[in-house]
Amino acid sequence: MEITSAPRSRRVPATVLSLLLSLTVTGTAVAVTGSPALALPPAPSAFAVLAGGPSIALLWRPQPAPAERPVRYQIKRNNVEIATVTDPGLPVRSPSGTVADVVRYVDRFTDITPLPAGQTFTYQIVPLNSANQPGTATATKSAVLPAQNSNTTTPKPVVTVDTSGLTSTQAATVNGFVPLIEDWYPKLSDALNAAPFPASPTVNLVVAHTGGGGAEASGTTVTIDPDYLDNPAYRPEFNGTVLHEATHLIQAGYQCPECMWVAEGVAVYATHSLYQDFDPIAPQRWHHYLHKYSEAERLLRYVTTTYHKPDLLRDLNLAARTTTSITAFFEDQTGLTTNALWNAMQLSIYPGFRATTVRRYQLAGGSGCVETPFYDNTVPPRVNACWVTEAQEIIRWPAASGSGLLELYGRCLDTENGSVAAGTRIVLADCAYDAPPARQRWVLRANGTLLNVGASLCARTWNGTTAVDQELKLATCTADASRTFTLAAATQ
Numbered sequence: 001m002e003i004t005s006a007p008r009s010r011r012v013p014a015t016v017l018s019l020l021l022s023l024t025v026t027g028t029a030v031a032v033t034g035s036p037a038l039a040l041p042p043a044p045s046a047f048a049v050l051a052g053g054p055s056i057a058l059l060w061r062p063q064p065a066p067a068e069r070p071v072r073y074q075i076k077r078n079n080v081e082i083a084t085v086t087d088p089g090l091p092v093r094s095p096s097g098t099v100a101d102v103v104r105y106v107d108r109f110t111d112i113t114p115l116p117a118g119q120t121f122t123y124q125i126v127p128l129n130s131a132n133q134p135g136t137a138t139a140t141k142s143a144v145l146p147a148q149n150s151n152t153t154t155p156k157p158v159v160t161v162d163t164s165g166l167t168s169t170q171a172a173t174v175n176g177f178v179p180l181i182e183d184w185y186p187k188l189s190d191a192l193n194a195a196p197f198p199a200s201p202t203v204n205l206v207v208a209h210t211g212g213g214g215a216e217a218s219g220t221t222v223t224i225d226p227d228y229l230d231n232p233a234y235r236p237e238f239n240g241t242v243l244h245e246a247t248h249l250i251q252a253g254y255q256c257p258e259c260m261w262v263a264e265g266v267a268v269y270a271t272h273s274l275y276q277d278f279d280p281i282a283p284q285r286w287h288h289y290l291h292k293y294s295e296a297e298r299l300l301r302y303v304t305t306t307y308h309k310p311d312l313l314r315d316l317n318l319a320a321r322t323t324t325s326i327t328a329f330f331e332d333q334t335g336l337t338t339n340a341l342w343n344a345m346q347l348s349i350y351p352g353f354r355a356t357t358v359r360r361y362q363l364a365g366g367s368g369c370v371e372t373p374f375y376d377n378t379v380p381p382r383v384n385a386c387w388v389t390e391a392q393e394i395i396r397w398p399a400a401s402g403s404g405l406l407e408l409y410g411r412c413l414d415t416e417n418g419s420v421a422a423g424t425r426i427v428l429a430d431c432a433y434d435a436p437p438a439r440q441r442w443v444l445r446a447n448g449t450l451l452n453v454g455a456s457l458c459a460r461t462w463n464g465t466t467a468v469d470q471e472l473k474l475a476t477c478t479a480d481a482s483r484t485f486t487l488a489a490a491t492q
């Protein structure tokens, strides 16, 4: 299996859309008379200003429970208002993308006004209540845009745009991506590639519905979903998304089916480092590099700095084009497996963090391994032939780091409809990391049976045989071939 690119999924449940950030033209303060006094909003916390590429990103966190929502924020550059954004900002979702376990809200604004490099700009966020009365402003923070290197080895790509069938607004937005790609594709390619893997000299931009609802890359084409393009909530991240997908074109030719996380981590790291479009993620103890994107990026940054590997991104991008296993690559670079590196990094952040393991759960009586079929974590897991794939990597979260969960491709082994009766199908559900119900907790016992703590029953193949391509169910814990497992090495 050759992975040429990986879609950057931005699934957003409809219920969230109404909450998302929207950019508006600056309003005029309206005097309110005869209304009850409105509270003045407190200052946003964690205000950060990040300069890079051609833009300056502003990040801040709303107060946990402001008296009034939504709060609007006035953005000031050099003490002059440049925009007003409506709170709350983009929710940072769990790996499974559900609303229920939103981690926190982070607001952001990207100043994409063409600004000269080398000059200092100051920014400040002023919260407004619904009467446009200013609350407490943040402290002023400053940023300087770095000078840009225009001497790239990779030539400027030929960017084609298919605007047929688009509205004039959509066409204008997509056409605006052309100079962005012409400018940044060579820089990203220079940072990642070396012979014999030159980046494609052409980049095609298409607007069409994608499976993930955001944007995706395949071959030499970046496809942007019209629903994504039409949602002003996502406007601040458009440039970063397009460059992320363009990076996947540069990565074309990855050979390792266990390294989707590498593809995403490298793409996020490369665009963040060079272009500085940040997805703010607060590290959580139950995050994992197999969750890809910013989590994979964290691991790559950790290895780069801790092991002094300034060329890690390029070396990793080259290794992923060969048959070298990714585990072997990291062991060669650091002496540790990727998961051991992850545990060390998490322990440095969370004292008392208990190490996760990543293993394949192989049926002792046959050759099958527990798998999420077709990389689809919305269908029940099955026992399928063991092979080198992320779809069979199971993260075990010990107590204090996830409390006995078995996580497969972003979701956790659970029982169907919450039933704990014998015969119940084993399914994948959103992981309840902080307080898992007993039915999400599993114990692999010395005799190989996999005990479900909530049911006091064990996992067994659906047909009670050792044949592959079958689902799993709860059954009594007799240690026969259809319900005993061994831990096989992870393939990464």
Ligand SMILES: [Zn+2]
Pocket (backbone or CB within 6 Å): 006, 007, 008, 009, 244, 245, 248, 263, 264, 267
């Ligand atoms: Zn991606």
